[in-house]
Structure formats: structure tokens, C-alpha cells
Amino acid sequence: MTSLVCVGLGYSAAHYVAAHGKRFDRIVGTARSRGRNPDVVVFDGRAASPAFLADIRECDALLISAPPDDRGDPVLACCADAIATSKRLRAIVYLSSVGVYGDHDGAWVDETSAPRAASPRAKARLKAEAAWRDIAARNACAVAILRLAGIYGPGRNALVNLAAGTAHRIVKPGQVFNRIHVADIAQAIEASFARAADGIFNVADDHPAPPQDVIAFAAALRGVALPPEIPFAQAARTMSAMAASFYAENRRVRNEKLKTALGVRLSYPTYREGLAALAPAGD
Secondary structure (H helix, E strand, C coil): CCEEEEECCCHHHHHHHHHHHHHCCEEEEEECCCCCCCCCEECCCCCCCHHHHHHHHCCCEEEECCCCECCECHHHHHHHHHHHHCCCCCEEEEEEEHHHHCCCCCCEECCCCCCCCCCHHHHHHHHHHHHHHHHHHHHCCEEEEEEECEEEECCECHHHHHHHCCCCEEECCCCCECEEEHHHHHHHHHHHHHHCCCEEEEECCCCCECHHHHHHHHHHHHCCCCCCEEEHHHHCCCCCHHHHHHHCCCCEECCHHHHHCCCCCCCCCCHHHHHHHHHHHCC
16 A cells, blocks of 8 residues: 655645545645645644654655745654654655745756745745755655746636736736646656656746736736736835745746656646636636
8 A cells, every 4th residue: 555645735735636646545635724624634833643643654655835934844843753764755745946046137047056045935945955855865765856936727827816806917127937837736746756756856837938928818818908017116015025025036947857857748838828728617
């Protein structure tokens, strides 16, 4: 029997389980509270129950999507010994962020580029990556660090924002972002487990693009009027600190290693294919 423990059964992890979960005989997923899902294990990042620690010791694979908090990585804070001493654990996948690269003035970055993490959130991610590499080395198991670009997919995309009236066409000259469809994240996770991959992999699309272009394409698909352009200097006055931190960094993310080392062929290589596929379903 093979088992997966998925810590943080959120948007990306849930899509992975739905698409590829059948490869495991047993899956344990966690959330901070049960909410509407009575099948999840409650793990708040502050304490781990004996039953949850036993699940970790007995699992073959770990998928970590829980972000670091003010104490560091919450899983390692509570479960490091169980992970380090597990005799069955063979592969770990840790979902990180391309935000660890920081600002590169629009230049291309790849997995060999020196991180320039500036925000507290990105610095915490880098520390968590290092901690997961260390714990994997102690257990002699593989750990794939997947650095994700901006995530979109069903229920979370520019089409939905347009329909809700929350889409804003903010223009900052020269600014670009990479994105990644959640189905392609699921592909990358599956390839990492199938290969027991070890190392850092950028999970990003082929086409970093200005955010206003994505809104314009979505509006054309919907046949609705474009929201007015808003200069970044104006938008920044009311922008959240998190949103402002995204616009403070500008880079283009290469994904060749994802394709060559993991063998992933993107289903949605740019936002155009991704949004076009979502449009007929009203997602």
C-alpha cells in the first residue's frame, strides 16, 4: 500500500489529488479546520496529533503546500522528527514560489539564478526551502522544490474577476509576470513523485506578459468592455502591501528544466490557451 500525506489541501494540492490521486492507495490531507470537508485531518501548524505524526512516519510521499509562518515552516516545527525518522518516506514535493528570485529588472531567471528575496514572505520561503532540503538529506529521500508562478485555473482567473467587477487594468511600463495553470502544477507534482525528483524546478508558463494584456484577452473572450487603464502610481495609493510587493519585482522565469528533467509538456503554455479553455465553462 502506498500513501501520500498532503499538508495544506488547498487549491493546487486539491487539484493534484483530483487529477492524480489514484496512484496512491491512501491519501491524508490536512486543513486548519474541517469546514465543509469532514475527511481532512486538522493541523493548525502549532501542534501535531499522535495520529498525524503516525501518518507521516508511515507515508511514502509528502506534498507540502502549507506556507511558512512567523515561526518558520509549520510542518517542520511540529513534525521534523517524524519526517527524519520515517523508514518509508521516499519523495517530498514542496510548493514554493518564484517570488524567491526577487527583482531582476525584467531579466530572465532560471534555477541557477541567485535569489534576491526582499520581502519577508519571500525570505521565509527561501529559509523553508533550505530546511526541507536539510530534512530530506537527513532521511536520504528526494525533495523537489517547485517554485510556482502566479496560479490561475477554474474559479481563480481574469474571467472570474471580470464577471465580479474586480478586474483592474493596472499599467506599469515594462512590468511582466509569469503564470501557471493549476492543471500544469498538478502535472509537475505528479512528474516529481513519479521520478522521485530531487532539486529546484521553476513551474511557470512560456510567456511572461504584462497584467493588462491578460485582462484585455479575457475581456475579448467574454465580449465585454475593457476596464479603464489605471497608472501604477495611482493604483499604488490604495494597493495592499502584498499586491504592491508583486509589482515591486519584475522578472521573466525560464521553465526549461521543468520540461527536460521532469518531462512536463505544458497543457497551457500561455495564459491565452488557459483562459480560452476556461471561457466555455464560465470559469
